[in-house]
Amino acid sequence: MGKLVVKNELITKENAKELISLCPFGAITYDDNKIEITSACKMCKICAKKGGGLIEYVEDEKARVVDKSLWNGILVYVDHEGENIHPVTYELLGKANELKQVTNHPVYALVLGCDMGKSIEKLLYYNVDKVFVYDYPELKDFRIEPYTAAFYDFIEKIKPSSVLLGATNLGRQLAPRIAARCRAGLTADCTVLKMKENTDLVQIRPAFGGNIMAQIVSTDTRPQFCTVRYKVFNEPKRTNEPSGEIINMSIQKEKLISKIEVIDTFDKPKDIDISEADVIVAVGRGAQSENMRNQAQKLADLLGGVIACTRPLTEANIFDAKRQIGLSGRTVKPKLIICLGISGAVQFAAGMKSSDCIVAINTDKNASIFDVAHYGIVGDVNQIVPMLIDYVSEAKNV
Numbered sequence: 001m002g003k004l005v006v007k008n009e010l011i012t013k014e015n016a017k018e019l020i021s022l023c024p025f026g027a028i029t030y031d032d033n034k035i036e037i038t039s040a041c042k043m044c045k046i047c048a049k050k051g052g053g054l055i056e057y058v059e060d061e062k063a064r065v066v067d068k069s070l071w072n073g074i075l076v077y078v079d080h081e082g083e084n085i086h087p088v089t090y091e092l093l094g095k096a097n098e099l100k101q102v103t104n105h106p107v108y109a110l111v112l113g114c115d116m117g118k119s120i121e122k123l124l125y126y127n128v129d130k131v132f133v134y135d136y137p138e139l140k141d142f143r144i145e146p147y148t149a150a151f152y153d154f155i156e157k158i159k160p161s162s163v164l165l166g167a168t169n170l171g172r173q174l175a176p177r178i179a180a181r182c183r184a185g186l187t188a189d190c191t192v193l194k195m196k197e198n199t200d201l202v203q204i205r206p207a208f209g210g211n212i213m214a215q216i217v218s219t220d221t222r223p224q225f226c227t228v229r230y231k232v233f234n235e236p237k238r239t240n241e242p243s244g245e246i247i248n249m250s251i252q253k254e255k256l257i258s259k260i261e262v263i264d265t266f267d268k269p270k271d272i273d274i275s276e277a278d279v280i281v282a283v284g285r286g287a288q289s290e291n292m293r294n295q296a297q298k299l300a301d302l303l304g305g306v307i308a309c310t311r312p313l314t315e316a317n318i319f320d321a322k323r324q325i326g327l328s329g330r331t332v333k334p335k336l337i338i339c340l341g342i343s344g345a346v347q348f349a350a351g352m353k354s355s356d357c358i359v360a361i362n363t364d365k366n367a368s369i370f371d372v373a374h375y376g377i378v379g380d381v382n383q384i385v386p387m388l389i390d391y392v393s394e395a396k397n398v
Contacts, residue, residue, distance in 0.1 A: 002058055003057075004058075005056045006035045006036070007055070008033075008035060011034065015052065015054060016030040016035055017030070022046055022047050024046065025041065025044070026040055028047060035054075035055070070159055073107070073158065073160040074096040074100060074106070074108065074160065075162065076096050077089075077166070078110060078112075079165070080113060080116070080119065083117055083119040087235060088166030088167075088168060090126055091235050092164045092165075093128060095164065099162070099201070102196070108130050108131075109128045111131060111133045112134050112147055112151065113135065114137050115135070125239050125241075126236060127239065133247065134154070136251070138253075144174070145257070148177045148178060150249075150256065154249060155178070155223060162201045164193075164227075165225070165228075167229045168230070171227050172188075179225040182221075182225075185216070187205055187225070187226045189206075189228070190205045190227065200219055202215055206327050206350055234354075272306060275330050278305065279300070279335065279336045280305055280306055280307075280336070280352075281305060281337075281338045282308045282310070283307065283310070284313070284348075285343075286341020286342065286363065287382075292340070293307075293318070296340055299338070299385060303392065307319075308325050309325070310342055311328060311347065325348060327347045327350050328347065330351065333355055334355050336355070337352055337357070337359070339358065339359065339361065339369055340361055341362060342369050344371065344373075349371075359375045360376050361376075361377045365378045
């Protein structure tokens with residue numbers, strides 16, 4: 001990593017104005033006869049390339065060099081609530097075992113909690129080499145300080161090369177805190193993970209609103225951190241026999257002190273979770289009329305499913321954000337999804353393309369949704385959906 005050095009002795013009002021106009025991020029300011037580069041800088045180096053030598057990019061001679069041979073293992077953080085392990089953990093264990101085939105690194109699981117009981121033993125049925133457990137009363141409820149301290153203690157002792165966390169409410173809080181403490185990068189909401197033979201983890205995620213797929217590689221730091229949404233990867237099959245071992249870890253109690261006191265915990269009212277649905281009827285702009293929405297709900301009820309939507313309908317306050325499918329919404333993997341009047345933008349498709357069966361209805365035969373659909377119907381949803389409702393009703397009455 002390098003830095004930008006400003007030659008302020010050569011700066012005048014005239015050339016300062018030119019430098020400011022060069023920066024596409026507005027990161028260059030001129031005050032008190034000095035040029036300063038603010039935190040808005042994205043290190044694109046345009047100012048160094050086209051600034052007439054007034055700003056120079058200098059490589060950091062003390063750049064961090066990591067000995068990758070000292071870092072070994074693919075770690076999956078076990079996301080849980082009490083004794084209930086979040087399904088995203090098993091999906092990540094399946095992906096970790098795929099990545100293991102390239103480097104032959106062991107697969108680790110890290111549990112932070114208290115009195116997890118037999119839940120920990122379930123992990124041994126998913127080809128985990130070692131399950132590391134920090135079992136302390138201070139870790140019973142999630143509090144960021146003790147969880148961070150225990151996680152960092154594990155990394156210092158075991159030195160895993162890659163760290164995978166679920167992009168859950170807990171994972172989204174914990175991952176950046178740990179990555180910052182390790183002075184390492186973090187790639188959020190990855191959709192594809194690949195491993196190089198030199199143990200570099202290729203983390204692929206949508207960028208610029210889903211218009212491109214960015215490949216991010218942390219070549220100079222370890223561990224490599226990433227989060228992955230639930231339902232992005234397939235959950236592996238449970239093995240018949242357990243394997244691996246459970247290792248109890250210790251940490252100084254002083255490190256688990258928190259300024260947060262948990263007074264009480266309670267279950268929040270059960271809400272719709274389209275990520276868990278087996279059948280989804282998704283509504284787009286082409287089916288946003290009130291009558292069509294009612295028809296879609298009726299079809300979903302008949303099929304024992306739920307209704308979902310695309311981003312424009314959420315932004316128009318027609319549906320709650322919890323029902324939105326896509327990069328900025330939820331990732332789903334139902335057995336059946338019926339897409340009504342949805343064009344199939346990249347952002348939406350990325351959130352549902354792994355569904356077992358995709359049925360799309362659209363008047364535009366060239367709509368992108370037909371590229372990912374298993375069955376496509378070119379036609380008016382206002383005519384086709386009532387026919388589907390009648391057909392399903394008759395089939396259920398037989």
